[in-house]
Amino acid sequence: MKSIVQMLVSVLLLGIPGGTAAAYDYPFQDPYVATIIGTPAEFQPKMPEKIDYDLLNVKVFPERTPPDVFWYQRDFRYSLSYQQEEAPLIFVIAGTGSSFHSSSMIFFQKLFYQAGFHVVCLSSPTNMNFIVTASESSVPGDTVDDAKDLYRVMTQIWEQVQDRIKVSDFYLTGYSLGATQSAFVAKLDDEKQVFNFKKVCMINPAVSLYTSAKILDDMVLRALPGGPDTFDAWFKQIFKKFSEFYKIMSHQDLTHDFLYEAYRAIHKTSSPQQENMAGMIGTVFRLSASNMLFTSDVMTNFGLIKPKNMVLGSADSLTGYLVVANRTSFVDYFEELFYPYFQSKRPGLTKAGLIERLGLRSIDAYLRDTPKIMLMHNADDLILAPEDLAFLRDVFGARAKIYPFGGHCGNMEYRDNAAYLLDFFKN
Amino acid sequence: MNRSLSLMLLAVFCILIGCSTAPVQKEPIIPAKRPVSEYVRPDVTYTIEAHDPWEPMNRRIYNFNAIFDEYVFLPVVRAYEYVLPDIAQTGVSNFFKNLTEITNLTNSLLQFKIVKAVNTFGRIMINTTVGLGGLIDVAKTVDGIGRENEDFGQTLGFYGLGPGPYLVLPILGPSSVRDTTGLVADTIVYSLMMQELIGHLGMNDTQEEILNYSLTGLYAIDKRHTESFRYFMTGSPFEYDLIRKLFLLQREFLIDN
Numbered sequence: 001m002k003s004i005v006q007m008l009v010s011v012l013l014l015g016i017p018g019g020t021a022a023a024y025d026y027p028f029q030d031p032y033v034a035t036i037i038g039t040p041a042e043f044q045p046k047m048p049e050k051i052d053y054d055l056l057n058v059k060v061f062p063e064r065t066p067p068d069v070f071w072y073q074r075d076f077r078y079s080l081s082y083q084q085e086e087a088p089l090i091f092v093i094a095g096t097g098s099s100f101h102s103s104s105m106i107f108f109q110k111l112f113y114q115a116g117f118h119v120v121c122l123s124s125p126t127n128m129n130f131i132v133t134a135s136e137s138s139v140p141g142d143t144v145d146d147a148k149d150l151y152r153v154m155t156q157i158w159e160q161v162q163d164r165i166k167v168s169d170f171y172l173t174g175y176s177l178g179a180t181q182s183a184f185v186a187k188l189d190d191e192k193q194v195f196n197f198k199k200v201c202m203i204n205p206a207v208s209l210y211t212s213a214k215i216l217d218d219m220v221l222r223a224l225p226g227g228p229d230t231f232d233a234w235f236k237q238i239f240k241k242f243s244e245f246y247k248i249m250s251h252q253d254l255t256h257d258f259l260y261e262a263y264r265a266i267h268k269t270s271s272p273q274q275e276n277m278a279g280m281i282g283t284v285f286r287l288s289a290s291n292m293l294f295t296s297d298v299m300t301n302f303g304l305i306k307p308k309n310m311v312l313g314s315a316d317s318l319t320g321y322l323v324v325a326n327r328t329s330f331v332d333y334f335e336e337l338f339y340p341y342f343q344s345k346r347p348g349l350t351k352a353g354l355i356e357r358l359g360l361r362s363i364d365a366y367l368r369d370t371p372k373i374m375l376m377h378n379a380d381d382l383i384l385a386p387e388d389l390a391f392l393r394d395v396f397g398a399r400a401k402i403y404p405f406g407g408h409c410g411n412m413e414y415r416d417n418a419a420y421l422l423d424f425f426k427n
Numbered sequence: 428m429n430r431s432l433s434l435m436l437l438a439v440f441c442i443l444i445g446c447s448t449a450p451v452q453k454e455p456i457i458p459a460k461r462p463v464s465e466y467v468r469p470d471v472t473y474t475i476e477a478h479d480p481w482e483p484m485n486r487r488i489y490n491f492n493a494i495f496d497e498y499v500f501l502p503v504v505r506a507y508e509y510v511l512p513d514i515a516q517t518g519v520s521n522f523f524k525n526l527t528e529i530t531n532l533t534n535s536l537l538q539f540k541i542v543k544a545v546n547t548f549g550r551i552m553i554n555t556t557v558g559l560g561g562l563i564d565v566a567k568t569v570d571g572i573g574r575e576n577e578d579f580g581q582t583l584g585f586y587g588l589g590p591g592p593y594l595v596l597p598i599l600g601p602s603s604v605r606d607t608t609g610l611v612a613d614t615i616v617y618s619l620m621m622q623e624l625i626g627h628l629g630m631n632d633t634q635e636e637i638l639n640y641s642l643t644g645l646y647a648i649d650k651r652h653t654e655s656f657r658y659f660m661t662g663s664p665f666e667y668d669l670i671r672k673l674f675l676l677q678r679e680f681l682i683d684n
Contacts, residue, residue: 236474308457320463
């Protein structure tokens, strides 16, 4: 296995196009390499280097003022790229922790804009800006509630931009957690009918959020045989390497984008070990989890990391909280904040019941009976348990496009995938 | 920059930094379930920690910079980008990069980095002549000689001086006591050079002053234009900490190279 990884990485670094005349030529067959490296530019569809877009704000809850320590999160932020003439509008929902402006989101923005769509990019409900400004509970993760929050924001955005653009039809897509949420948003839209989405595409969704979160947590532990106390040493290695290779200030997203780039830099000189790659992916999600957990903790005054009732000012140090938050996993978030929080709001809620609610199985019948929803996934996606893939194949049948490899979202920017996606929406 | 505008900015800055907004504590504080005192051991130095004794002031300046950016700096930069064609923007960037090569040259020499000094000297010669006064980076595109990155902060580090406390500078952003000292020294050298250059244009004092201010303003706009960082867009409540650490580690790396 190791030699395959080495070969693949060297192929990438030398810039030699990988693969032969196989049916599917995405260059990385190892799911870990695919997840981290993604799709190198030469394998992506041809797109302009930059396109015009507007950065816009909505005040979702007019009466809500952010706490002093988050003073800068005043409004919900999103981007709009629009066509001069009448065109379909597509909403894109980001993956875990990511903002509307992360590198994958910019990819979709360009892809759809170039294909003649108006494009609205939305941050994930697990992104800090969303939690502070647009989440009703400020405790993200409940797919039904997250869909309501998303729908509210989308409706407000539509009110804000409808004078400016002419829209023929509405479409919806999302990747990773954003894909799971898009199914719930589509279901809500069938009831409320503001958009009447014509087509919806889910790209690499999680089936059960709890299962996926556990898989990602375990990835960090695999990289830390010395236990959670050694996370810091591991983190340091990544961080230091990153600072050497890249201009610090030029990165928008300090979680996914920058950590994967750091990893690519580390392994320009040495060959990656699979445990390290798993650890890297887990760490990326761990940082998203700690951002989400701390933001949620402050917003709800829950008292998990920040002492309850303590009011933080805009100049107070958060370093100690960051050290604690980095030690906290998704499952910790679920057990210590998410579940107790919802239990206090909904008496009688059981843990099993909550876990069941958080995923696609809870809307099984809807997914089966709704032909406008399409699925793109990978057989080797790391965040799926084996039974999840079987579930998806069964539910979506011919509406599922399952690629043999590509890891978690690694191949979504590959030219064949992009062409398939556009073809689905345009025809 | 004209004097009354500077004074006004200074006043706004003092108001923002000076007024300590001590949060009002209304209810009794209940210890956290995962308290910092239990998880953060005093005998361990964590990766994310840094020598930052003036953290409250630094955080206030960081916040000020974000506001300044949003309401003053970025609108000006956007107007600049709207008015000027892309090719002219690149020309302006190259022009200032060429002028500031003086910093790379002096500091490469001070550290006896002869190859870097020779490369930089070559770049200045090629770009100033063939590159039409620095507007085109011919040295890079034709001869493949890339720009070096040396400054007096690095020179001080090269001779063994540590960074000292972390410091966030108004408008300019992350720095340290050592690097701020370096910045002052580099700015003096640059200003002396500019005075000398402008002195050769045969202008009267007022014209010289106007040119000087215009160039400084344009330089600031170009600096911000070439920098894609946007405050509070990282999606992390710990942005200040992350940027601080990345900055300090990167300086360490630059000094070693």
